[in-house]
Every structure is written in C-alpha cells, then in structure tokens.
Amino acid sequence: MSLLETCALRAFYGDFQALFDIDFRIDAGETVAIIGANGAGKTTFLRSVIGVLVGSPEMVTFDGDKVGGLPAHALVRRGIAMVPEGRMLFPSLTVEENLRIGAYGRRTGAWDLQRVYRLFPILEERRNTPSMQLSGGQQQMAAIGRALMSNPRIMLCDELSLGLAPIVIGQIYEGLAVIAAEGMTLIIVEQDIHRALAAADRFYCFQEGRVSLTGPAAGYDQAAITAAYFGV
Ligand SMILES: Nc1ncnc2c1ncn2[C@@H]1O[C@H](COP(=O)(O)OP(=O)(O)O)[C@@H](O)[C@H]1O
Numbered sequence: 001m002s003l004l005e006t007c008a009l010r011a012f013y014g015d016f017q018a019l020f021d022i023d024f025r026i027d028a029g030e031t032v033a034i035i036g037a038n039g040a041g042k043t044t045f046l047r048s049v050i051g052v053l054v055g056s057p058e059m060v061t062f063d064g065d066k067v068g069g070l071p072a073h074a075l076v077r078r079g080i081a082m083v084p085e086g087r088m089l090f091p092s093l094t095v096e097e098n099l100r101i102g103a104y105g106r107r108t109g110a111w112d113l114q115r116v117y118r119l120f121p122i123l124e125e126r127r128n129t130p131s132m133q134l135s136g137g138q139q140q141m142a143a144i145g146r147a148l149m150s151n152p153r154i155m156l157c158d159e160l161s162l163g164l165a166p167i168v169i170g171q172i173y174e175g176l177a178v179i180a181a182e183g184m185t186l187i188i189v190e191q192d193i194h195r196a197l198a199a200a201d202r203f204y205c206f207q208e209g210r211v212s213l214t215g216p217a218a219g220y221d222q223a224a225i226t227a228a229y230f231g232v
C-alpha cells in the first residue's frame with residue numbers, strides 16, 4: 001500500500017479551478033519528483049496535501065486513513081511536513097530558534113538538533129545568527145532542518161533550488177540524498193527537470209492543473225517530457 005495517495009484531487013481558488021482530478025501515489029521510502037512549468041499547479045498540490053487548501057476526505061489517503069480536509073496541524077502530527085517555497089523562516093530568530101520551532105509538537109523519532117547539524121554543519125556554525133543574515137542556501141538548509149525536526153514520515157519540498165547557485169543546489173541535493181538514504185519519503189517539486197529527475201525514483205509532470213505524464217525517472221524520454229512540460 002502507498003504511504004500517501006490522492007484520488008481525483010481537485011483544488012479551487014474561489015471559482016478558479018487550479019487542479020483537476022490528480023491521481024498520485026508515493027510508497028514509503030520513495031523519492032517522487034513533481035515537475036512542471038510556472039503556474040502548473042505544483043504548489044497548489046502540496047498545499048492541498050498538507051491541508052492548507054481544504055479538500056474532501058476521500059481526496060487524500062495517508063497511511064491508510066482518509067485525511068483530506070483535516071487541518072494542517074493535524075497532518076503535521078501524523079507526519080507530513082512541508083519545506084515551503086520561499087523558506088518562510090522567522091527572519092529575526094536565530095537558526096537554532098527556527099529549528100526548535102520545527103520541533104514543536106514533534107513526533108518521536110531520530111531527527112534532532114544534533115542530527116540536523118551533522119547533515120548541514122554550516123547551520124551549527126551559524127546557530128546563533130538571525131536567519132535573515134544567512135545566505136539563500138543556508139536558509140534553505142535551515143528550512144529543511146526545521147521540517148526534519150518534526151520527525152516527519154514524508155517531506156514535501158517546494159522548489160528547493162529556486163534562486164540558488166548551482167554549487168549550492170548541489171549541496172542541498174547531497175543533503176536530500178542523505179535524508180532519503182535514511183529512509184525518508186520525499187516529494188520534490190522542481191522547475192529544473194534534470195535536477196529533479198536525477199534525484200527521484202519516479203516523476204509526475206503537471207500541466208495546467210493536470211498530470212500530463214508520469215513514469216520512472218531512470219531512462220526518461222526527453223521528447224515526451226518536453227511535450228508534457230510545455231504542452232507543445
Ligand atoms: N492564492 C491564489 N489565488 C488565486 N489563484 C492562485 C493562487 N495561488 C495560485 N493560483 C493560481 O493557481 C495556478 C497554480 O498555481 P501554483 O500551484 O502556484 O503553480 P506552480 O507551483 O506550479 O507554479 C496558477 O494559475 C496560479 O495563478
């Protein structure tokens with residue numbers, strides 16, 4: 001059985017329908033990429049899964065339970081954590097304070113400050129620095145660390161590489177590989193097709209609120225992905 005599944009998931013902003021009947025599944029321990037152009041509905045999908053956008057119960061199944069429509073805090077407690085686009089750290093709080101906020105209401109498990117600092121040693125060096133003084137890459141590491149502090153069973157990562165230099169993106173993705181190797185289930189949303197597919201077991205391509213293509217990441221068909229991504 002899949003760890004997380006959506007069935008005919010729809011999402012609306014007022015009268016505007018942003019997602020149409022999304023069927024998605026991810027098994028425990030898998031890394032699944034969601035790729036798609038700007039505006040395709042990737043963030044809306046993640047926000048629907050974590051309960052920020054209200055859905056109906058049967059739309060989302062987590063660990064066998066229908067959880068669609070539960071509030072976001074209830075889903076965090078069940079083990080769904082988001083690394084949001086834009087990182088959303090508290091700017092005047094230090095790195096360590098931001099990480100401790102992630103631990104509020106945490107599940108029991110192996111992730112703690114020490115383990116996050118081992119994953120991203122720069123965060124320990126900068127533990128007493130307000131997060132607004134961090135580089136973009138360090139902020140992204142802190143945002144990942146904050147999500148890990150809740151000891152999630154699945155992490156939803158939205159555009160981790162946005163605005164970062166290639167070398168820094170490489171460091172972030174090395175960290176993700178470690179997290180995945182330790183058994184975490186990961187959904188990674190990216191506009192960068194190659195980066196996402198290199199890290200993932202499978203992918204879904206979104207186009208205008210629909211799944212336009214899905215399949216294994218290894219040996220993907222470049223032409224098919226280009227068509228599914230751009231709709232040409
Ligand atoms: N808060 C909002 N209110 C109204 N429309 C929105 C809102 N957020 C996103 N949208 C619209 O929903 C669609 C999907 O957006 P989004 O999920 O942010 O796409 P992506 O993350 O793939 O770039 C777009 O057409 C976008 O303009």
Ligand SMILES: [Mg+2]
Binds near residue numbers: 043085158159
């Ligand atoms: Mg987005």
